[in-house]
Structures are given as C-alpha cells and as structure tokens.
Amino acid sequence: MLSRTAQNLFWMGRYMERADATARLLEMGHRMSMVPGSSDMDEWRSVALAAGAQDPINGKPHQTAADVIHDLLISVDNRSSIRSCLVQARANGRAIRTALTQDMWEALNEGWRQLDDMAPETSRRNLPTLLEWVKNRTAAFRGASEISLLRNDGYCFLRLGGLIEQADMTLRLLDAKYYVLLPETDVVGGGRDYHQWTSVLRATSALRAYHHVYKGDYNPWGIADFLILNATFPRSISYCHRTIQRFLDDIADHYGERGPCHDTATEMVARLDGVHIEQLFQAGLYDFISDSITANHRLAAEISRQYHF
Amino acid sequence: MYGSQGAVRVPYERVADWISAAGVDLLKLRQSEAEAIFRRIGITFAVYGEGGDPERLIPFDLIPRVFGASEWRRLSRGIKQRSRALNAFLYDVYHRGEILRAGVIPEDLVYRNEAFLPEMVGIDPPGRIYSHICGIDIVRTGEDQFQVLEDNCRTPSGVSYMLENREIMMRMFPQLFAAGIIEPVDSYPVLLKKTLEEAAPMKCDNDPTVVLLTPGSLNSAYYEHSFLADLMGIELVEPQDLFIEGGLVWMRTTRGPQRVDVIYRRIDDSFIDPLAFRPDSLLGVPGLFDVYRSGGVTLCSAPGAGVADDKAIYSFVPEMIRFYLGEKPLLENVQTWRCASPEDLSYVLSNLKDLVVKEVHGSGGYGMLIGPHASKKDIEAFRLKLKANPSAFIAQPTLELSTAPILGDGGVEKRHVDFRPYCLVGRDIRLTPGGLTRVALKKGSLVVNSSQGGGVKDTWILAD
Known part of the structure; x- marks a missing residue:
C-alpha cells in the first residue's frame, strides 16, 4: 500500500475519534454546568484542557462557556475543533478514495458542511442536538468501516x-x-x-x-x-x-x-x-x-x- | 427524439412511452432524488476560475439519449478508424514525417505546434501507440448524419459519468432495463486495464504494475481519477508517491519501494517531469521522461500526443485516414476554416456573425465566439483578437445540432447535445457501446461543456 494511503487512513482514524471524544467532553461540560453549586467556568476550562485547547486560541483566553463551545465545536482556528476534525477526516478520505469503501465515503461525506457558517449562539442553543449528530456521524463511519473494509x-x-x-x-x-x-x-x-x-x-x-x-x-x-x-x-x-x-x-x-x-x-x-x-x-x-x-x-x-x- | 416528419424515431419509442406513463411531475421528483444521490456519493466537478463551490455537482438529466443498433455500428466503425489514423499520424510525425513530406499537411502546423514535443522524436512507444484513449466528440447534424466536432488524444475526461449515469438510471428505473435491450457499459474499466497492461514497457518482465497518476484531490477531475483507479483495482498515485532510481520508476509504499511499469497519467505533458519540461512545475516526477525514453516505464497517453488533437490539425484527419489506412473516412468532419490561411481568414472576418470561432489550443468552451448569439460589441472585440493572431483560431459554421429531450421547468423540453465515446487502443481497438452525452441546459445554448452550464445524460445503445 502507498505510504501516503497509510498516512491518510491513520489520520482519518485519529480525526474521527477526536471529533467523537470532543463531543463527549462537551457533553460532560454541558451537564456539569447544570449541577447546582458548580463554578461554571472551572468546568468548561477543564473541558478545554482535556481537549487540548487550554491555551488561548486566536489570542483570546476562554472567558465564557460560549468561548469554549465555539473553540471546540466550530472554530476554524482550532485544528482540533469538531468541525476541523470532520473537514480534515473528509480531506484524508478524499485524497485516498480508492482505499475507502463506498459506505465509508458516504459516512464521511454526508453533511460534512453542517457546521460551516454556524453562529456561536446557534451552536450553543442547539448543543445537545449537534453533539448527538456528531456522535452519530462518527458511529456511522466506524460502523461502515467495520462492515465493509477489507x-x-x-x-x-x-x-x-x-x-x-x-x-x-x-x-x-x-x-x-x-x-x-x-x-x-x-x-x-x-x-x-x-x-x-x-x-x-x-x-x-x-x-x-x-x-x-x-x-x-x-x-x-x-x-x-x-x-x-x-x-x-x-x-x-x-x-x-x-x-x-x-x-x-x-x-x-x-x-x-x-x-x-x-x-x-x-x-x-x-x-x-x-x-x-x-x-x-x-x-x-x-x-x-x-x-x-x-x-x-x-x-x-x-x-x-x-x-x- | 423526433424524426424530420415529427414522429418519434424508432430507437426512442421506449423512452417516449416511459415519459408519458410516468408523467413529468414524478420524473422531476426522481431527478432531485438522483441529484441527492450524486451529492452523497461525491461525484463533483470543479470549475476553474469561477470561484465558489470547488466541488460543484454536474447537472444530470434523467431522460436518456438513445442510439439504435445500426446507427451505433456505423459510428463505431468510424470511431475506430479515426483512432487508428490518429495513432498512425503520431507515430509518423515523431519519426519520418511521411505525411508532411508528401505535402498533405503543412510542416509548420506540426513542427511549430506547441503540443509537438521534439523530445519525443525517434522514441518508439510500445505497440507504436501514443493515444491509448481517444475521445471523439460527435454531433448529429441530420437524421442520418453525424459529424466529428473534435478529437481528444491526451486524457479525455468524463467516462466516469458514462458509468455513474448508467448506475443511477439502473438503480432508479430498473424496469427500463429489464428487457435486456440496452447494451451494458460496465466492461469499460476491465477493457481499460487490459489496454494499459498491453502497453507494458520493454523492461517489464513480470505482470505489469499499472498506476493512475493524478495531480491530486484539488484537480477538477479527481473524482474520476479515483473512481477509475478503484474500478481497475490499481493504485491512485500522486507525483510525490513516485521516484526514480536505477533507471526505473518506484512508488513509496508501507513495505518500501515498489516498481511501476505503466502510468495512466491524468497530468498534462508539461507537468510530468520538471527536468524534461517545465522546470517550475511542482507536480512532476524528476527524471520520469528519461525512464520513459529508455523503456523503463510507459506513459499513457504518450507525451506529445496532443499534437494530433489540436483544432488546426483536426481538419486534416480525413486526409490522415486516406493517407495511412487507404480507406474512405467513415465519419465526416465539420467544415473548418483555418484562420492561419489568408483566404480563410478573410472569409471568416466577413462572416463572423454566422460562424463559431474557436481557439486552436483552447478547450472547455472557453474563449470562443458564437457568432449568431454574440452582440455586435462582442463580435467587434473578437475581430480585433482574431486579426492580432489569426493562426491561433479556426472557424466553423454554426451547426444544425440535433436536440434531445430534457426535463426542464416547463416539462419536457429540447436542448442541444453532443456525444463522446471512449475508444481504447491497445493490441486490439476496443469500444464500449456507450459514451458521454453532454447537454446544453441553457435554452438555445450550443455549448455543452460542464464548465459552461452543461449537463450530462445516460446514453443508450440499443442491442439488435
């Protein structure tokens, strides 16, 4: 197999898992912020830390929950945001279409632009639905790989x-x-x-x-x-x-x-x-x-x- | 679809019945379903220089275009004949140049042609084949008349649409195919692979390893590259995956270097090797041309094959067929005026409003003038361009192109179409019964290029 193909497969696997794990972290933050007596920002900061985005992205430290959600979900500046991960995983897949099965490609391709141009406010309001969607995408991808890849x-x-x-x-x-x-x-x-x-x-x-x-x-x-x-x-x-x-x-x-x-x-x-x-x-x-x-x-x-x- | 008397032509009967039985509303609904499928599969087409969506969808029209069995027999003989002649011409101009010595084609037209590569002179490609895939663009100009619009000897694209359009149609309307009267097209990838394997170079002593070389995923035809590589079961490589060592070509794999024998390249001549051609090219594989020259690898198509499909050479193809094959050309050319000749130029200049003027090296429908559809201002602007550099242009009459039915806003409407079959040249000449029908979706438009608002259709060849 071409080394480039191996590389793209490896990173596609990484990005899809990263998108999935980041969605779960955001879910944790969302839930913790609803617990009485919690210090809202502490929870969100630990979410950012676990997602590797503790340092200020784009020059601004995280001030509010919305900052963290923005950076981890839809930011293009953060290479590890869910949106960036989905875009990069698709780019990996597109570069090696022949190494993917049709099912895998469709799972990568479906709705990959969903998070484009989403306003931070919309993303916060719809957070549970969006996270559910992300987990579904990554699950569909894993499922397609499991059943169809040699x-x-x-x-x-x-x-x-x-x-x-x-x-x-x-x-x-x-x-x-x-x-x-x-x-x-x-x-x-x-x-x-x-x-x-x-x-x-x-x-x-x-x-x-x-x-x-x-x-x-x-x-x-x-x-x-x-x-x-x-x-x-x-x-x-x-x-x-x-x-x-x-x-x-x-x-x-x-x-x-x-x-x-x-x-x-x-x-x-x-x-x-x-x-x-x-x-x-x-x-x-x-x-x-x-x-x-x-x-x-x-x-x-x-x-x-x-x-x- | 209709003959000159206004009745449905025989090959189209099945399609006409289907349209009237299904009804326009249902078909429109199915058409949007088809588009959703294309989008999901990721069949897209980038359009250069227009900005916007780099992965645009090429519009697909549901109503198939149909050729009868006897029409196809005629066409297919003509297409194969033309492909043989074009390859014979390429061998000749890179060797003794008999056709030039005989005065059939002016030397300047070949030797001073940008697509002519002096580096290729004296090289013998395996089987003397230069153009392994000839895409011959054909239009119907009368109930029984076909004319060739242009030849594509380098790397004609679009064959993935021939295959995918059929796939979609069979998926959505299986009942149409039930009676087995439509020739299948799915043998194309097998035949293509066979053709490429037959091109194995001298130094190849095992089963040849064939790869498809793409410029990368940003190229407009990338979908097609990956689709074909997939169907042939060969590696889709980018230039950085290849390197030269010991006079051979290798690809970088997870198990170390693996030898490559045949490269179906979908990269232009000038970008294949920065050492031999454009030194500023970031795309190529340094040293590739040397390996090719010494028989270490075969490039399909051969570098320099483009000299045969240039629009000025085009007008001589019937002469080539007589010269090399001693046969009567089975497919006509469209009448062409070469603006390089003063006589033709003066005719063209005084008839601009009735003619189509094209750049000799242009492609994709860019930079052309369609006289009858152009404003006075555009014509005058074009006149200046033409006078400044006449030899860069040819002119053709505006053709009475046939139309085919499409699903438009107002129901079934008529639009102009052309047709590109893909002829494979190996030890045998092979032609899959089918091709790509492109359709000008804009009302009245004659330009079918997908970069100019054209769409595609499934094409049926009826079995006997």
Whole structure:
C-alpha cells in the first residue's frame, strides 16, 4: 500500500475519534454546568484542557462557556475543533478514495458542511442536538468501516490511528480531572464529588458500563481502575494498548518485518500487565498519566517512521 | 427524439412511452432524488476560475439519449478508424514525417505546434501507440448524419459519468432495463486495464504494475481519477508517491519501494517531469521522461500526443485516414476554416456573425465566439483578437445540432447535445457501446461543456 494511503487512513482514524471524544467532553461540560453549586467556568476550562485547547486560541483566553463551545465545536482556528476534525477526516478520505469503501465515503461525506457558517449562539442553543449528530456521524463511519473494509494492512492503519487517539483522549481526560480522583477528595464526599466522578465516566461514555462492572459503587479507585486497567472497556488505556499491539503484530506478520514501534507497543502493554490500581496511586497517578501521554506520542511517531509516512 | 416528419424515431419509442406513463411531475421528483444521490456519493466537478463551490455537482438529466443498433455500428466503425489514423499520424510525425513530406499537411502546423514535443522524436512507444484513449466528440447534424466536432488524444475526461449515469438510471428505473435491450457499459474499466497492461514497457518482465497518476484531490477531475483507479483495482498515485532510481520508476509504499511499469497519467505533458519540461512545475516526477525514453516505464497517453488533437490539425484527419489506412473516412468532419490561411481568414472576418470561432489550443468552451448569439460589441472585440493572431483560431459554421429531450421547468423540453465515446487502443481497438452525452441546459445554448452550464445524460445503445 502507498505510504501516503497509510498516512491518510491513520489520520482519518485519529480525526474521527477526536471529533467523537470532543463531543463527549462537551457533553460532560454541558451537564456539569447544570449541577447546582458548580463554578461554571472551572468546568468548561477543564473541558478545554482535556481537549487540548487550554491555551488561548486566536489570542483570546476562554472567558465564557460560549468561548469554549465555539473553540471546540466550530472554530476554524482550532485544528482540533469538531468541525476541523470532520473537514480534515473528509480531506484524508478524499485524497485516498480508492482505499475507502463506498459506505465509508458516504459516512464521511454526508453533511460534512453542517457546521460551516454556524453562529456561536446557534451552536450553543442547539448543543445537545449537534453533539448527538456528531456522535452519530462518527458511529456511522466506524460502523461502515467495520462492515465493509477489507481486513488488510489498510484496516490496521485506520484502527491504529483511532486507538492512539482514544488512548490519548482518555489520558488527557484523566490529566484534566485527576485531582477529583485523588484520595483526599474521597474524604470530602458529598453530592458534588459524585457528580465529578460520574462526569468523568460520562465523558468516556462509560457510566452504565461502570455500573455493571462495579455495581454502582462510585469511588475514585474504581473509576481510575476502570479507565486505565479494565481490559474489557474499549476506551481504557490497557485495552487501547493491547489492541494497538495486536494490529501492529498483524502488520508485522503480513510484511514480515518488525521495528521500534513494535517494541514500544510491547513495552506499553507490559507496563500495565498485572498492575493493581493501588500501585499506580502509590507510585503517583499524575506521573503515570504524563509518562503515558509521552509514550503514546512517541509510539505514533515511530509508527509513521516505520511505514514511511 | 423526433424524426424530420415529427414522429418519434424508432430507437426512442421506449423512452417516449416511459415519459408519458410516468408523467413529468414524478420524473422531476426522481431527478432531485438522483441529484441527492450524486451529492452523497461525491461525484463533483470543479470549475476553474469561477470561484465558489470547488466541488460543484454536474447537472444530470434523467431522460436518456438513445442510439439504435445500426446507427451505433456505423459510428463505431468510424470511431475506430479515426483512432487508428490518429495513432498512425503520431507515430509518423515523431519519426519520418511521411505525411508532411508528401505535402498533405503543412510542416509548420506540426513542427511549430506547441503540443509537438521534439523530445519525443525517434522514441518508439510500445505497440507504436501514443493515444491509448481517444475521445471523439460527435454531433448529429441530420437524421442520418453525424459529424466529428473534435478529437481528444491526451486524457479525455468524463467516462466516469458514462458509468455513474448508467448506475443511477439502473438503480432508479430498473424496469427500463429489464428487457435486456440496452447494451451494458460496465466492461469499460476491465477493457481499460487490459489496454494499459498491453502497453507494458520493454523492461517489464513480470505482470505489469499499472498506476493512475493524478495531480491530486484539488484537480477538477479527481473524482474520476479515483473512481477509475478503484474500478481497475490499481493504485491512485500522486507525483510525490513516485521516484526514480536505477533507471526505473518506484512508488513509496508501507513495505518500501515498489516498481511501476505503466502510468495512466491524468497530468498534462508539461507537468510530468520538471527536468524534461517545465522546470517550475511542482507536480512532476524528476527524471520520469528519461525512464520513459529508455523503456523503463510507459506513459499513457504518450507525451506529445496532443499534437494530433489540436483544432488546426483536426481538419486534416480525413486526409490522415486516406493517407495511412487507404480507406474512405467513415465519419465526416465539420467544415473548418483555418484562420492561419489568408483566404480563410478573410472569409471568416466577413462572416463572423454566422460562424463559431474557436481557439486552436483552447478547450472547455472557453474563449470562443458564437457568432449568431454574440452582440455586435462582442463580435467587434473578437475581430480585433482574431486579426492580432489569426493562426491561433479556426472557424466553423454554426451547426444544425440535433436536440434531445430534457426535463426542464416547463416539462419536457429540447436542448442541444453532443456525444463522446471512449475508444481504447491497445493490441486490439476496443469500444464500449456507450459514451458521454453532454447537454446544453441553457435554452438555445450550443455549448455543452460542464464548465459552461452543461449537463450530462445516460446514453443508450440499443442491442439488435
């Protein structure tokens, strides 16, 4: 396969996941801002932080909720806004039409201009509907890829991009919210914490799933365990790393060649193997999170070097 | 659709029945459905220099255009004959130039032609084929009369519409196709791939690897490039995906370099290789032409093939057919005045209001004058342009173009159409029964180019 094709598939996977994750973050912000006693701007700032847009975009720091929503949803200056992600994913797809199935292309192409020229006020007023729409688009794209794409190296590159992005988004959410998971807040207790914890789960669409696994006992240990170590939850760090390793192995088997990215992936999986969440807290959750973010970035760079893109 | 006596012509009976049975309102509804499908699939067409939407939709008209079986047999013989002659001409002008020595075509018209590439002289492309895909634009000028409007020997576009228009029609109106009386067109990609594989270069010793070279996703015909690559199952490459090493062409892949044998290039001559042609080109592959010259790769069409489809050379194609094939031309040309000749120029200047004047190197319907539709002011402005550089223009009479029915605002209306079949030249000459019908959607307009408000239709060739 052309290296350029692999590159476009990889980034298409990343952008679609980023659009999806950003929509979930905005949903979390929207919900938290409705909780009594919350400091509105703090919540929205942590949303911006988790979405990687904490720095002023376009020279203006975020003053209001509308600023954050604008930057994350419809801004063209923010390369990671949902709109930018959808436009870039479509551009990736358009550049490699032949590597896409018709179903995938239609999922990318349908309504891609929906967010163009939308006034900030309109976007805020219609936020829940718009976010629902974004999640539907990304789900349609994933579905189309799953049912129609050949399971060859192209599929692996698409999934690798998506998984790297999912791991990154979960890590950045933990990075922005880790303070609510620290043991001392456990002592404070009360409704406010409950909302904080559930909001973290909501942002990863894990609320119900968590409920099933941990029987509704919301506590920081359980939540961190779920998002980092749970091998069955598809956005957990552990799951993402294992699956990344599997797809990299598939490509290596197919091409008959391994490289540094394979070693890094193996290392990342080994790092979480048999680890208990208590150990992570003892060793320092914050350090673990920032190290993992760096490792994830390094892996992405190694993959593109290995496959010449 | 109607004959000279006003009755529905036989090939059109099925279409006429269908229109009256379905009714105009229903058809209009279906037409907007068809457009929604095109938009969703992403069949778009960029128009240069007009700004606005870079991914405009080409208008699609629902009512098919129909050729009867015997009409097609005649046309198809004529098209194949013309394609053979054009290739023979290209081989000749890049070798001994017999036709010029014989005085049939003036030397200047060839050697001083911008599309003539001296670099190509003496090169033998595989099978002596230069133009692997000949798009011959044809108009009907009478119930039994067809004329060739122009030839396209470089990289004629539009074949994706032939395929997609049919796809849409079959999807929306399966009952029309049920009786199996309409020739299918879906063999085109298979035949195209076969034709390209047959062009494998001397140094290719395995199954040839064929790629389609596109300038990229901003090109107006990008949809077509990706569509064809997809249907042929070959890689769609951009210039940056290719490089030259050891006298061969390679593409960059995730498994390292892979050799390329045949390049179906949809990039103009001057952009294929900055070392050989335009040094300012950011598009090309440096060194590609050298590899081509030494038989390491085949370019389809061959560089310099454009010298055969220039509008001034066009008027000599019937002569070529007599000269190279010793046959009588089966398809007529439209009468053409070459403004380079003083005699013709003076005729053209005194009859501007009745003539169509075109730029010799122009395409896409730009820069032409349609005398009967132009204002006095426009004619005078054009007169100055023409006098300043006569050899850049040719003139033709305004043709009595046939019309075909379309779905307009007022129901079924008449519009002018032309027709472009795609003739494939490999070891055999292959012609898919079909082509692209372009239609001038503006009332009274004679210009069918999609860049000028033209649309497209499905084209039916009826089986015997």
